[in-house]
Amino acid sequence: MLALQVGQCGNQLGRALFDKLAEEEDATSSRDSAFFHSPEDFCNERSVVRASNTRRARAVLIDMEPKVIQQCYKPSKSRKAASAWEYEPKNSFTRQSGSGNNWASGYRTQGTQAESELLDLLQSEAERCDLLKGFLTLQSAAGGTGSGLGSFLTEKLADFYPSTSLLNAVVWPYQSGEVIVQNYNAMLTMASLADVGHGIFMLQNDAANLICQKLLRIPHPSFDAMNEVLAAHLASSFLTVDAGSACRSGGLDPLNEICERLCQHPAYKLLDIKMVPLMPHRSKKFSTHSWTGIVKHLHQTLAITMDKAYDMFSHGAYLHQYERFGIDRDFFQDAFLRIDQITQNYSAL
Secondary structure, X not given: OEEEEEHHHHHHHHHHHHHHHHHXXXXXXXXOOOOEEOHHXXXXXXXXXXXXXXXXEOEEEEEXXXXXXXXXXXXXXXXXXXXXXXXXXXXXXXXOOOOOOOHHHHHHHHHHHHHHHHHHHHHHHHXXXXXXXXXXXXXXXXXXXXXXXXXXXXXXXXXXXOOOEEEEEEEEOOOOOOOOOHHHHHHHHHHHHHHHOOEEEEEEHHHHHHHHHHOOOOOOOOHHHHHHHHHHHHHHHHOOOOHHHHHHOOOXXXXXXXXXXXXXXXXXXXXXXXXXXXXXXXXXXXXXXXXXXXXXXXHXXXXXXXXXXXXXXXXXXXXXXXXXXXXXXXXXHHHHHHHHHHHHHHHOO
């Protein structure tokens, strides 16, 4: 599994995710795993072994501002030597421009300008895998870099790596609003990913915030606390199988298993993660964790965002910010139609 951490949210979530995965894996193993390169793997063509004896994450870090990536490269917060890990120093791409919370800027400008450099960086890391089976892109839906550039890269990965699994972990914004154009950005992101990706994890800030407040007793959750919750959910879905032994034996890796079991039909790619306690069979009829409830929650979240975006669109609000990057009304209309089809597909289940 090769992770792409795109934008501020994607990089912060990726750091938290690898912390969780490192806690679960056997750091004493001399073999590579689905998530980390072993220390023995880091030799260059002249057989010079690197100084560090720490596992390195299979990840590429991308942002249009350097601050968050610089923070990601700081030593892991874990105090246990057994779960220590780090990022490969050369596996990052940054600029100073930013994307201004505009999907069109990340998709049309940042993506196009940096395309060759980004694809070379991804290819370099992909070639270090004995058998590359999938990409996991971590991104936000509300901002500009994570949503726009993340969508652009997913489309390029679908072209250049047609036989690999493409999963996207998309962090959904607060319903109350973080960015004025967040509903446009989220709608355009989902319309793009639904066309080329194989599965889309919808990770919600509102749900993570509620878990922090109600279950973890954190009155005012920070983004770090919420990222730990989201990372725990993601890690649990990847660790349901022995990923390390599966990859070594040529079997399924975590991303392939998710795609094959949960995303076989191209019309149903949305994924949600629920941690449900074990309960007696006789109690299941009283549980709210039903198939109907989960599916309803998925498409309702998407429908609410689309309705808000369409209301703004019908009044022509902020469209000029997208039109200056070449995203016109026809582009929006096409995206609305694709999202509407997704919600109809799930409503019919």
